[in-house]
Amino acid sequence: MRTAQQPATRHWRHAVAPGGLPLVGHALLMARKPLQFLASLPAHGDLVELRLGPRPVYLPCHPELIQQVLVNARVYDTGGPVKEKAKPILGNGLITSDWADHRRQRRLVQPAFHTARIAKYAEVMERECEAESTAWTARRPIDVSHEMLALTARVTARALFSTDMAPHAVAEIQHCLPIVVEGAYRQAIDPTGLLAKLPLAANRRFDDALARLNQLIDRMIDDYKASDDGDRGDVLSALFAAQDDETGGTMSDQEIHDQVMTLLLAGIETTASALTWAWFLLGRNPLAEAALHAEVDEVLGGRAPRYADVPRLAYTQRVFSEALRLFPPAWLFTRTTTETTELGGRRLPPASDVLISPYVLHRDPALFPRPDSFDPDRWLPERAKEVTRGSYLPFGGGSRKCIGDVFGMTEATLALAAIAGRWRMRPIPGTKIRPRPQMSLTAGPLRMIPEPR
Numbered sequence: 001m002r003t004a005q006q007p008a009t010r011h012w013r014h015a016v017a018p019g020g021l022p023l024v025g026h027a028l029l030m031a032r033k034p035l036q037f038l039a040s041l042p043a044h045g046d047l048v049e050l051r052l053g054p055r056p057v058y059l060p061c062h063p064e065l066i067q068q069v070l071v072n073a074r075v076y077d078t079g080g081p082v083k084e085k086a087k088p089i090l091g092n093g094l095i096t097s098d099w100a101d102h103r104r105q106r107r108l109v110q111p112a113f114h115t116a117r118i119a120k121y122a123e124v125m126e127r128e129c130e131a132e133s134t135a136w137t138a139r140r141p142i143d144v145s146h147e148m149l150a151l152t153a154r155v156t157a158r159a160l161f162s163t164d165m166a167p168h169a170v171a172e173i174q175h176c177l178p179i180v181v182e183g184a185y186r187q188a189i190d191p192t193g194l195l196a197k198l199p200l201a202a203n204r205r206f207d208d209a210l211a212r213l214n215q216l217i218d219r220m221i222d223d224y225k226a227s228d229d230g231d232r233g234d235v236l237s238a239l240f241a242a243q244d245d246e247t248g249g250t251m252s253d254q255e256i257h258d259q260v261m262t263l264l265l266a267g268i269e270t271t272a273s274a275l276t277w278a279w280f281l282l283g284r285n286p287l288a289e290a291a292l293h294a295e296v297d298e299v300l301g302g303r304a305p306r307y308a309d310v311p312r313l314a315y316t317q318r319v320f321s322e323a324l325r326l327f328p329p330a331w332l333f334t335r336t337t338t339e340t341t342e343l344g345g346r347r348l349p350p351a352s353d354v355l356i357s358p359y360v361l362h363r364d365p366a367l368f369p370r371p372d373s374f375d376p377d378r379w380l381p382e383r384a385k386e387v388t389r390g391s392y393l394p395f396g397g398g399s400r401k402c403i404g405d406v407f408g409m410t411e412a413t414l415a416l417a418a419i420a421g422r423w424r425m426r427p428i429p430g431t432k433i434r435p436r437p438q439m440s441l442t443a444g445p446l447r448m449i450p451e452p453r
């Protein structure tokens, strides 16, 4: 295990990633096998330099260096070409705003995620998880990915907009969101920036889905303003009520629109992917599955889970934490330096791109013994104490840490418990599954057979 050392005494190891080619550098390796390639890099150094085309890019592999990046949000801002491409989709919300404006936005959006409000959203989660777990037919195979995405889309849509229009919104979001997420990813990885401009069917589908989502959000905002409901307990009400402690300012309709789009894009596929991985891992680990069933039976005794049960569903939470470790949905995110700075003894000029990869950290054998094995009990309090600080980052860190972390954990715990209370999810022999490192680290279609317990 690595130990924390004082920065002054620390000798950081620098390396250039092997396998670079003239002109393209490591771009082909990143395009072909990003997970294997990135996960091989900590063995070479604490800070590894790679080249994507002509640009040098830095991958800090040591938790202390990663913390330095994440906590210094002014110098390591979100930026660069990926963010520029996200702006036409997300507008100016939490993900796309730069450092100075992000602080103001975060103060305004944070109240929507206070504990008291999560308790209210949990009522939606309870209902939707119960509905999901009663909708399946015994022994008829399901695509777990599809089901989990449908579930998290329903939960998020109804937590955002608790109106009569919710069923329509849910259908629209379920249809449009995967198309927008896929298109956004294609644009993000297109180094030429030309792909989005070509008259392709995929681009037309993307434009149409994005326009429909934008219209839906506008309708929800108009509907809220036309009603005199006040606080409906949903996210939208909280965004309208938000007032900045420091300036007294509120958010314009456009800002609220952009935050809603950001929450939809950040909150649905991430949680669904991790849930899908959790079912996949449980299907291959009968002991963990049995422990989950035992806990759910003991805590719930055959009834549906409630928000108040979440603290007692400790093993269920460990299963989800471990799925997030092995397959962190946000497997890669970026920062760009705003000025000359120094990282691990290396001078980085302004506009240097820094990659943060929770996947790389989580699979590093120096940080997690037997990193590839699914062991929910690593998160038992007495064992979790041993985990090196800053080495587990499924929700990121610093001032841009995921605002929906508790929302997502609560939703996933209720979903796992509700489904495990009724069903044993049997794998279909011969099913092959490979992580797809796209916008999230998804599993792709995963067919399993629900068997009544």
Ligand code: HEM
Pocket (backbone or CB within 6 Å): 078, 094, 095, 106, 156, 262, 263, 266, 267, 268, 270, 271, 274, 324, 328, 329, 330, 333, 334, 393, 394, 395, 396, 397, 399, 400, 401, 402, 403, 404, 405, 407, 408, 409
């Ligand atoms: C298991 C599920 C989730 C995972 C693994 C996850 C992961 C992350 C990570 C790693 C970041 C930080 C990215 C960065 O630093 O650049 C982030 C940010 C964010 N997440 Fe999540 N997320 C999850 C669920 C959610 C949910 C349920 C919501 C909302 C309902 C949400 C909304 C956001 C937003 C708005 C941000 C930007 C925060 C900011 O910059 O202030 N996420 N998420």
